[in-house]
Amino acid sequence: xxxxxxxxxxxxxxxxxxxxxxxxxxxxxxxxxxxxxxxxxxxxxxxxxxxxxxxxxxxxxxxxxxxxxxxxxxxxxxxxxxxxxxxxxxxxxxxxxxxxxxxxxxxxxxxxxxxxxxxxxxxxxxxxxxxxxxxxxxxxxxxxxxxxxxxxxxxxxxxxxxxxxxxxxxxxxxxxxxxxxxxxxxxxxxxxxxxxxxxxxxxxxxxxxxxxxxxxxxxxxxxxxxxxxxxxxxxxxxxxxxxxxxxxxxxxxxxxxxxxxxxxxxxxxxxxxxxxxxxxxxxxxxxxxxxxxxxxxxxxxxxxxxxxxxxxxxxxxxxxxxxxxxxxxxxxxxxxxxxxxxxxxxxxxxxxxxxxxxxxxxxxxxxxxxxxxxxxxxxxxxxxxxxxxxxxxxxxxxxxxxxxxxxxx
Amino acid sequence: xxxxxxxxxxxxxxxxxxxxxxxxxxxxxxxxxxxxxxxxxxxxxxxxxxxxxxxxxxxxxxxxxxxxxxxxxxxxxxxxxxxxxxxxxxxxxxxxxxxxxxxxx
Ligand SMILES: Cc1cc2nc3c(=O)[nH]c(=O)nc-3n(C[C@H](O)[C@H](O)[C@H](O)COP(=O)(O)OP(=O)(O)OC[C@H]3O[C@@H](n4cnc5c(N)ncnc54)[C@H](O)[C@@H]3O)c2cc1C
Ligand SMILES: [Zn+2]
Numbered sequence: 001x002x003x004x005x006x007x008x009x010x011x012x013x014x015x016x017x018x019x020x021x022x023x024x025x026x027x028x029x030x031x032x033x034x035x036x037x038x039x040x041x042x043x044x045x046x047x048x049x050x051x052x053x054x055x056x057x058x059x060x061x062x063x064x065x066x067x068x069x070x071x072x073x074x075x076x077x078x079x080x081x082x083x084x085x086x087x088x089x090x091x092x093x094x095x096x097x098x099x100x101x102x103x104x105x106x107x108x109x110x111x112x113x114x115x116x117x118x119x120x121x122x123x124x125x126x127x128x129x130x131x132x133x134x135x136x137x138x139x140x141x142x143x144x145x146x147x148x149x150x151x152x153x154x155x156x157x158x159x160x161x162x163x164x165x166x167x168x169x170x171x172x173x174x175x176x177x178x179x180x181x182x183x184x185x186x187x188x189x190x191x192x193x194x195x196x197x198x199x200x201x202x203x204x205x206x207x208x209x210x211x212x213x214x215x216x217x218x219x220x221x222x223x224x225x226x227x228x229x230x231x232x233x234x235x236x237x238x239x240x241x242x243x244x245x246x247x248x249x250x251x252x253x254x255x256x257x258x259x260x261x262x263x264x265x266x267x268x269x270x271x272x273x274x275x276x277x278x279x280x281x282x283x284x285x286x287x288x289x290x291x292x293x294x295x296x297x298x299x300x301x302x303x304x305x306x307x308x309x310x311x312x313x314x315x316x317x318x319x320x321x322x323x324x325x326x327x328x329x330x331x332x333x334x335x336x337x338x339x340x341x342x343x344x345x346x347x348x349x350x351x352x353x354x355x356x357x358x359x360x361x362x363x364x365x366x367x368x369x370x371x372x373x374x375x376x377x378x379x380x381x382x383x384x385x386x387x388x389x390x391x392x393x394x395x396x397x398x399x400x401x402x403x404x405x406x407x408x409x
Numbered sequence: 410x411x412x413x414x415x416x417x418x419x420x421x422x423x424x425x426x427x428x429x430x431x432x433x434x435x436x437x438x439x440x441x442x443x444x445x446x447x448x449x450x451x452x453x454x455x456x457x458x459x460x461x462x463x464x465x466x467x468x469x470x471x472x473x474x475x476x477x478x479x480x481x482x483x484x485x486x487x488x489x490x491x492x493x494x495x496x497x498x499x500x501x502x503x504x505x506x507x508x509x510x511x512x513x514x
Contacts, residue, residue, distance in 0.1 A: 235473040245470075246465075247473055249473055295446075295478055295498050296501065298498070304425070337468075395461070
């Protein structure tokens with residue numbers, strides 16, 4: 001531990017994980033040290049006793065989308081396959097602070113999806129019913145109930161797109177994304193997983209149709225099995241093994257205001273006017289909306305996207321007019337044709353992918369890690385992951401959450 | 410050329426959106442356009458010959474390069490014509506002036 005720079009300053013706090021050099025070989029190599037990669041490593045060690053594992057991260061741990069998301073957690077998806085995996089994830093969230101012995105500021109303040117048209121009302125009511133059939137908590141709210149839960153929403157019939165009702169998932173909410181990543185990283189490290197930062201994968205070795213290891217900026221590493229968990233860069237990494245994925249990488253932007261007094265008690269999303277807003281624990285309003293239209297790896301988007309989401313936010317919350325935008329940023333998200341993830345084996349033996357979470361994978365971090373770990377341990381798909389194999393694009397068995405709910409955060 | 414100078418403003422962080430070279434109208438603000446994704450994806454010449462795998466490739470799989478990407482734009486709030494352009498997906502710079510010949514498909 002480095003000595004304190006001055007006798008007046010406290011010592012550097014204890015490090016949460018080691019910073020090891022890569023070993024020549026691992027049973028499992030995970031490419032990508034975002035939330036999903038870290039959770040995968042943790043569950044490999046915890047659930048399956050596989051600890052000879054490396055997570056290779058080209059930058060620093062969880063500096064990609066894991067550091068950039070707006071941290072909304074919910075499981076109220078329409079289709080059975082989605083409800084199953086996201087609800088599994090939400091149940092894991094509910095135990096996570098205890099399991100990892102770390103307060104990740106998981107706050108079940110509820111998530112509200114507003115309806116602004118007859119179509120929205122029908123979609124919302126249908127989704128509430130579907131959720132209940134799948135054991136997911138869901139309610140339909142009339143205006144008086146919306147007003148009671150979140151008094152600052154503009155419910156005037158005079159507004160351009162009046163609010164007509166809402167779905168509500170009380171168990172939904174937010175968590176602090178950085179803390180989630182650190183909690184998984186610390187726990188995985190303690191179980192013996194090597195978290196290797198500043199280590200870019202630049203090639204995947206394939207011998208006789210079988211992945212045998214990776215080449216990295218820090219030398220070659222042999223691997224029994226390889227998992228690609230590289231989010232916005234999944235296409236690039238998979239191409240190293242000659243595997244094509246049906247993904248397009250787009251910027252997704254978000255913004256925060258300055259810190260304000262607690263004013264916004266829940267999470268409000270509107271697909272129709274297209275913005276979603278929560279208030280983080282520190283007090284900043286956190287907002288996001290949809291992707292920029294064009295493909296990009298630049299981690300920045302166009303300003304008119306921010307302008308549109310702020311216009312929508314002001315329509316819904318006129319009192320935000322005097323808040324100041326402090327920061328905007330973008331991550332690069334991996335969008336699949338049906339807005340559902342792609343989890344599975346590839347044509348290359350021992351090479352697995354977990355990608356396509358796009359704009360909505362933060363909420364899935366525990367569940368995604370859980371099923372990916374089981375998949376890597378067994379060499380075959382976990383049952384919750386089975387519908388997500390990319391054969392679905394050939395069979396036509398899509399899990400069309402885009403069509404169902406338009407926004408997938 | 411002028412294009413390079415305009416798009417270079419991205420690098421300094423001062424540009425607010427893409428400046429897109431419409432081959433008929435010249436460089437115009439991104440909000441006038443709609444995106445069409447990868448260029449040159451032709452409808453299968455012999456559709457009956459395709460099996461499910463090949464249809465999946467045609468319908469769902471597109472290139473997703475980090476770097477140069479040939480893509481389609483439509484000048485929706487301008488001349489309303491489609492065109493192909495090549496853009497770098499890391500710098501957002503348009504690499505060559507788009508041609509005015511009708512693109513495929
Ligand atoms: C602005 C924004 C808002 C969002 N809001 C929400 C939300 O409210 N709710 C929600 O559920 N989801 C949300 N998401 C989506 C969510 O953030 C992602 O789906 C999720 O974080 C992706 O998984 P990850 O954490 O593993 O990704 P990442 O953190 O991006 O991890 C992937 C890692 O792979 C690394 N990598 C890439 N290539 C290589 C290589 N060659 N070698 C080594 N390492 C490599 C990257 O450096 C990166 O660290 C949002 C995303 C963004 C950008
Ligand atoms: Zn034009």
